[in-house]
Amino acid sequence: MAHTSDGTVWGGDRRALVDLVGERGAKRLEQLDIHSPRDLLRHYPRKYFHRGRYTRLRDLVSGEHATVMAQVKGVEDFKSRNKRLHVVKISITDGDTVVPLTFFARRPYMVEYIKKQLRPGTSAMFSGQVTYYRGDLELIHPDYEPLPQAMDEEEAARRAARPVPVYPATAKLPTWRISDMVRLALEPLQPSEVNDILPGEVRQRRELPGTVAALHMIHQPGNDLDWQAARRRFAYEEAFLLQTALARRRAEIAARDATPRPGTTDGxxxxxxxxxxxxxxxxxxxxxxxxxxxxxGASPMQRLLQGEVxxxxxxxxxxxxxxxxxxxxxxxxxxxxxxxxxxxxxxxxxxxxxxxxxxxxxxxxxxxxxxxxxxxxxxxxxxxxxxxxxxxxxxxxxxxxxxxxxxxxxxxxxxxxxxxxxxxxxxxxxxxxxxxxxxxxxxxxxATPIPRSVAMTVFGDVEVSTLREIPAGRSGVTTYLAPAGQQKWMQRIWALIAEQVAAGHRAYVVAPRITSTSLEDDGAAPLDLDGPAGPDAPGQGGPVPGDGGPATVEDTYARLGKEPALRGISLGLLHGRLSAEEKDAAMAAFASGQTPVLVTTTVIEVGVDVPEATVMVVLDADRFGLSQLHQLRGRIGRGSAPGTCVLVTGAHPDSPSVRRLKVMTETTDGFVLAEQDLAQRREGDVLGAAQSGRGTSLRLLSVVRDRELIEQARQDARALITADPNLVHHVEVLTAITELVDPDHEEFLDRA
Missing domain, CATH: 3.40.50.300 (P-loop containing nucleotide triphosphate hydrolases)
Incomplete structure (x- = not known):
């Protein structure tokens, strides 16, 4: 295996990966952003299964690619209607829910092979696309891996205690094949071949295992304590590198000269x-x-001011x-x-x-x-x-x-x-x-409240000031959820807008798209999608009852112009594709009351201040993150009149999307919503900015789960930079920081 620039033999390059897993395997690994043996070993399991503990099948979501552990309950086979294919139906269970699997075979021997592999009572891992068929969840032609059967009680007990790693996988590369590839890279690896990134004194202080030991523990754990300790070590490593980069950058800025600006007493x-x-x-x-x-002061101020809407x-x-x-x-x-x-x-x-x-x-x-x-x-x-x-x-x-x-x-x-x-x-x-x-x-x-754990992780040592108190004189906003497609609800919403306009107020109608083919592209924050809409979002909340398509500004503007309740009321249109003059004109007309209803995208999300605005209707609200909805809601109720925000969604009432949106009806505290948003969003969304676009840099660190660990890493990083500002005596750390954040983007870490 080829030596890497840091003197180890565990890194290699694509050639080394091909030598290890073959050309076809390397190509399939590239889909997971794995390009070397080291990338492969840093491709950590996302969870672990235990033999005898089955996956809750009722939690499967249509449209996702899932890996589950379950027991085969029943097997049957028959020929398809056209007689060309054999159909094998396997029912699997977690002891409560039963989910059918469907396999198609062209030859009888293939049928017999599947039936032999998946006899009733067999425990196995199954990986495939979850779909709905005739109202029930089903996996169509999944990959599977029967679990080895223990030969005796001692072996059974040992295997029962040994967790089974489940890796982020693809349709063509299931988790158990990745596990085999990882084993090929891991078995020959020796501690002497790897320069540990973490300084020895840090590992000792925090009681962390070395790199090679931790790799064995996370990929081939003997018990849960093994992978938990290894996961903590690698998460700590990520936090330590990030905090060291931040501390180094902040020390460099603090050393620069700035002109003191003390002001005067009568200016x-x-x-x-x-x-x-x-x-x-x-x-x-x-x-x-x-x-x-x-x-x-004579050092440059670096301060973040976050404030409630x-x-x-x-x-x-x-x-x-x-x-x-x-x-x-x-x-x-x-x-x-x-x-x-x-x-x-x-x-x-x-x-x-x-x-x-x-x-x-x-x-x-x-x-x-x-x-x-x-x-x-x-x-x-x-x-x-x-x-x-x-x-x-x-x-x-x-x-x-x-x-x-x-x-x-x-x-x-x-x-x-x-x-x-x-x-x-x-x-x-x-x-x-x-x-x-x-x-x-x-x-x-x-204007987006930032949880402390995110501030530590993304903003580093930038000083953070917070405004939570709302100035007196504002009447607040009440938020409601409304089901899209129900005519009575939608008619009442448009009537509410008409009533408010008649009282001299203004109303926003917000849609997530400009047209049916394009998202908003005016520089506003990207939509925070929950992922595939799935069965819980039929129609996804069209702007008008019975309209099955996504809500768009142009379509909503046209349709509301024909809405009987809004007859005689002038509508404004605002989105990112308009020219600057058109945007200014639209905002001026809205503020003056010339067009008291503004159909818009998230271009009005931040900073727009029209005190007369009292109503906001957000279509397809399930497409937005909680923090973004909070920013939008902050555009109303800024005067003395109370505000009303209506979140329209086509999602199923029992879906996770609706449960998430209900939080908006329960609180107007942006910091509470930010914590909720953080808990529900993918870690990559939160940490993506810190990675400067490098999707492989931060894999295990969780700002939700690892707040204490991040605090410890920040302390250790500050101490290291104080003792060795240029990392002259910690070359491994400097090299790793360069890989985590390339020189052109290191400054991006402190958002400066």
């Missing part, structure tokens, strides 16, 4: 506070104090901007969409009032100028915006990706505020940061 910030028409919440004051202290993050960010302006600097606010950038500009100008009109008749002498720079700002307006930013006349420059262009220069960029920063790439954030004389202080905003 723009004091003038803003004096004219605010509301009292800051305790949370806003506390977070503002934390940010103010950071800005006054409507908690007042904008005013906190504005106060930070005013502080750096009072210190002679400028602030730039980067937003992911033109709709959001324009909303920020309106909100900030409104809060500042005359303080945003420096240099104009009626402007306050203590004020500054607020400039909006987006792709749609052209001609003389663009030239003026560029001049104001470069000269320092504009203390606050708000924009989209247009801010990142080379032509955009600042006199003294002191603070960058990045809203919904996860929508920007590393290079984009770097381009803005590079526009400062010294490294600017950085404040990141997110």
């Amino acid at each position: 723009l910030l004091a003038a803003l506070d004096a004219q605010l028409p509301f009292t800051l919440t305790d949370g806003q004051r506390q977070v503002s104090a934390e940010i103010a202290a950071d800005l006054a 409507g908690s007042g993050k904008t005013v906190v960010a504005l106060r930070a901007m005013c502080q750096v302006i009072d210190s002679g600097g400028q602030a730039a606010l980067l937003a992911p969409t033109e709709v959001l950038a324009a909303q920020h500009a309106r909100s900030i100008r409104h809060l500042l009032g005359p303080l945003a009109e420096a240099g104009t008749l009626g402007g306050d002498a203590r004020g500054t100028k607020v400039t909006l720079l987006t792709g749609s700002v052209t001609g003389p307006a663009r030239r003026q915006a560029l001049a104001d930013a470069a000269s320092g006349a504009s203390g606050i420059v708000i924009g989209t990706h247009a801010l990142l262009e080379e032509k955009v220069q600042f006199a003294d960029l002191a603070l960058t505020v990045i809203d919904e920063q996860h929508r920007f790439g590393v290079e984009q954030r770097d381009a803005l940061r590079a526009k400062g004389r010294t490294m600017p202080h950085q404040l990141y905003l997110t």
